[in-house]
Amino acid sequence: MKFDSILTEINGFGKFQIRLTLIQIFSRMSLPCHFLLNNFMGAVPSHHCNITALDDGSIFSNLTQEQKLSVGVPSEQDGTLSSCQMFSKPQYQHLSGLNRSGDAVTVLCRNGWVYDNSTFKSTLATEWDLVCSKKGMNKATVTLFFLGVMCGAPLFGFLSDRYGRRPLLLMSYMSSLMFAVLSAFSPSYMVFVIMRFLTGMSLSGISIISIALNVEWCGIAHRTFTGIIISLDWTLGNMLLVGIAYNVNHWRMLIVAVTAPLLLSIVTWRWLPESARWLLANGKTDAAHGYLVQCAQMNNRMKYMATITQTELLKMAEGENEDKKYTFLDLFKTPNIRKISICSGIVWYGVALTYYGISLNITGFGLNPYLTQIIFASIEMPMKIGVYFFLEKVGRRSGEMGALLSTGLCLFINIFVAKEKWIIRTVVAVIGKSMSEASFTIIFLYTTELFPTVIRQNGLGYTSFVARLGVSISPLVVLLEDVWHLLPAIIYCAVAVGSGLVAWLLPETLNTRLPESIEDIEKPRGQSTRNKDFQKKSNLLMMTDTQPL
Secondary structure, eight states: OOHHHHHHHTOTTSHHHHHHHHHTHHHHHHHHHHHTTHHHHTOOOOEEEOOGGGOOSSSGGGSOHHHHHHHHSOBOTTSOBOSSEEESSOOGGGGGTOOOOTTOOEEEOSSOEEEOOSSOSBOHHHHHTOOGGGHHHHHHHHHHHHHHHHHHHHHHHHHHHHHOHHHHHHHHHHHHHHHHHHHHTOSSHHHHHHHHHHHHHHHHHHHHHHHHHHHHTSOGGGHHHHHHHHHHHHHHHHHHHHHHHHHOOBHHHHHHHHHTHHHHHHHHGGGOOOOHHHHHHTTOHHHHHHHHHHHHHHTTOHHHHTTOOHHHHHHHHHHHOOSOOOOGGGGSSSHHHHHHHHHHHHHHHHHHHHHHHHHTOGGGGSSOHHHHHHHHHHHHHHHHHHHHHHHHHTOHHHHHHHHHHHHHHHHHHHHTSOTTOHHHHHHHHHHHHHHHHHHHHHHHHHHHHHSOGGGHHHHHHHHHHHHHHHHHHHHHHGGGGGTOTTHHHHHHHHHHHHHHHHHTTSOOOTTOOOOOSHHHHHSOOSOOHHHHHHHHHHHHHHHHOOSOO
């Protein structure tokens, strides 16, 4: 008997699994709030040089603010005031309508900048003047945050495969809360980026452990549904971020506000179960049996547990557990698992680079950043419903490939749309964002099904590591527009198409059992007649189960 057979007998998606999903909503909603936080926390409002140093005690002090700017700040070709330069001395001839300032000497801002606070009261840029020559430091805050996520992914993946999902999830909750609050009260830029690095490192545990815990408790017939439901937490968190950011305009309080849900996660952690799959794979049959009994009681299936004794579980554990400690090296030792690891890593890199390339550029479409963000968030809900039906009928591999190629097509189209046509650019960007979100939704579920239980968290940690490498590079790619304004879009497009083609090399996992050991991966992975019969049995049990979920 396999573990999936037991789950089918005690209901692979009943009240027990629903409670598990609901408990984790708070923590998973905090993920997009932090991952996309820089769209608001690091926003750069309109600004110009502080020209108070030009006050020579004569005419200047009697001028209106508009006149002062006219004589103190040069204009760009589009008529807007320069953000980074000022005149070395007042150009009073501008007051009479003479704009001949070709011989006027311009210098870099001497006494800082004046910012437009109508939209954002306080951001990282206004706090530490991260503009002009320091604008790269603003982008670096995103990069360093995702470098932290990148480093945390393999660490939490390894530790949760070694010590269990449940204790590492609590550690992730507590460390994320602590470092996020510390970052909000950072006295300097250097302290802030260090705290953000550690926050990202801690949040990666929530990202990879929570989805594995949910999928490992669900039966074959409900894995797709579970994967989509979990991904909706990201959509809800995305919408929550817009609401919080609109009402909290100070970046320090904004960090505290989006981190607050983790307090509820810590409180509700006590009701989270350990993964029975992990317990069996590590020979902890007593604990596994206890959690299975809890599941059966809550799902009103206790009559089936009479035949599932600890002795039966012990035999199952002995058949699947070799008392071996697995590491990341096991992801590359055998041919099939090596192919899966390499290909899934490339796909994850492409998914993350393109998704955040679109998501972190909400000011590039000519709309208010809050409006752009809510449009991006709103499109995710209907898209994910469509993804569910597509995955059930067509499969993971085709879905992932199609989503990435569609993302690449939208990015390619926008290369040829002028910035003045912001409506067309926004519509195409929204479609591309929805396809990119679809690829992210699919790859999370797909990865949990590709890797066996004994190294599933190692696999998720490895792929998340590669993904966050792509994310950390993504905001820096935007800086390449100084070399050629089309270069960032071309890079995003090429990566999306290339990773989409690589996705076709991965095996299909629709309606197949979750692999428990590496040996299961090295066997033929196609959908066998046995699996089809098992799927029919699962559907029959679902139809005959009258217990409301």
